[in-house]
Amino acid sequence: MxxxxxxxxxxxxxxxxxxxxxxxxxxxxxxxxxxxxxxxxxxxxxxxxxxxxxxxxxxxxxxxxxxxxxxxxxxxxxxxxxxxxxxxxxxxxxxxxxxxxxxxxxxxxxxxxxxxxxxxxxxxxxxxxxxxxxxxxxxxxxxxxxxxxxxxxxxxxxxxxxxxxxxxxxxxxxxxxxxxxxxxxxxxxxxxxxxxxxxxxxxxAGPPVALAQSKALLNEGANSTMREALANEARAQVINFATEDAPEAAAAFAEKRDARFTGTWAVQGRPAR
Structure with missing residues (x-):
């Protein structure tokens, strides 16, 4: 060899x-x-x-x-x-x-x-x-x-x-x-x-925080009950609401343009750590 x-x-x-x-x-x-x-x-x-x-x-x-x-x-x-x-x-x-x-x-x-x-x-x-x-x-x-x-x-x-x-x-x-x-x-x-x-x-180009959570939810969903999956989805959605991506998607839709997703933390007064 x-x-x-x-x-x-x-x-x-x-x-x-x-x-x-x-x-x-x-x-x-x-x-x-x-x-x-x-x-x-x-x-x-x-x-x-x-x-x-x-x-x-x-x-x-x-x-x-x-x-x-x-x-x-x-x-x-x-x-x-x-x-x-x-x-x-x-x-x-x-x-x-x-x-x-x-x-x-x-x-x-x-x-x-x-x-x-x-x-x-x-x-x-x-x-x-x-x-x-x-x-x-x-x-x-x-x-x-x-x-x-x-x-x-x-x-x-x-x-x-x-x-x-x-x-x-x-x-x-x-x-x-x-x-x-x-x-x-x-x-x-x-x-x-x-x-x-x-x-x-x-x-x-997708929303990084949302995609990461969706991927985890799908991976875990096969081993979860419906109740557990719904609770996990609710927690993930609240995290999405705390980024700039959801309002950016709404603005892009209204302005008929592609959204620019960053995953940036949007909650004021509590900087991300």
Whole structure:
């Protein structure tokens, strides 16, 4: 095996409020090693805290999204540490992505398998090319699923289809994944960059506080009672009333222009901390 290239394992680029994270190990189809797990955790933490970042895109370099954890490098069980410590690197990434307060988009070309597919499913939207291929490949590697797959899949496709995907570990195409609600859009390879760029700009132009709360409400709603969901919605709406975005939306409607959302705190006499 040749030595690995010395380029960063994760590339970061910002464009008008949209941050793109590119998994950059194309010689391994962007399989995630320990260094890349750590870089992803740091990058997701930074994106969630940066007030100038309003949307996130996750993609892969070299014509692949992600071939999962890098088992050839020993995976999470390499080294003298207990494997549970390695697993925490995965769970940290899954939790950070799920709780990210900004909308997220997975841009998928080529393979997205194992933890790589669940990384994509952890995003709010999945945009794939017709050439994209997906597999919950864990069973072929003698493993059970991880990176949130056991939570995400039944909610997205139902229990029986989740079991079919996981226990048989079949490879499926982009069209079937879309039919199963595992891909949001299938877009031609030559158009996917502009499609995702436009989608990211639309999300970045939205009201950041309201979008963050709506995302959290939807994520939590599947596990809430109706009473709990209504109470959570009421609390979230009161927070929206305390920003300048709701009156800005009303003014923009009256003036027949696009709203300019900032998420700025609007309650007088009590500055935000």
């Amino acid at each position: 040749t030595d690995e290239p010395t380029e960063p394992v994760l590339l970061t680029a910002d464009d008008d409020g949209v941050r793109t994270l590119t998994l950059n190990r194309p010689f391994r189809k962007n399989a995630i090693n320990a260094e890349l797990w750590a870089a992803l955790a740091d990058a997701l933490t930074d994106a969630g805290k940066d007030p100038d970042i309003r949307a996130l895109v996750v993609t892969g370099a070299g014509g692949a999204f992600c071939s999962g954890a890098d088992v050839a490098a020993g995976g999470i069980a390499s080294g003298p540490a207990h494997p549970l410590r390695g697993m925490r690197k995965l769970t940290d990434v899954a939790q950070l992505l799920h709780e990210l307060p900004i909308p997220s988009i997975a841009k998928v070309d080529g393979v997205a398998v194992g933890a790589g597919w669940n990384l994509a499913l952890g995003c709010d939207f999945v945009v794939a090319t017709p050439q994209a291929r997906f597999s919950q490949i864990f069973a072929r590697r003698g493993l059970s699923l991880d990176l949130g797959g056991s939570w995400l899949l039944p909610k997205l496709v139902g229990l029986q289809q989740a079991k079919r995907l996981v226990l048989l570990a079949d490879m499926i195409g982009a069209e079937e994944a879309r039919d199963l609600n595992l891909v949001t859009w299938v877009v031609a390879a030559e158009e996917i960059d502009s499609f995702v760029a436009d989608l990211g700009k639309r999300l970045a």
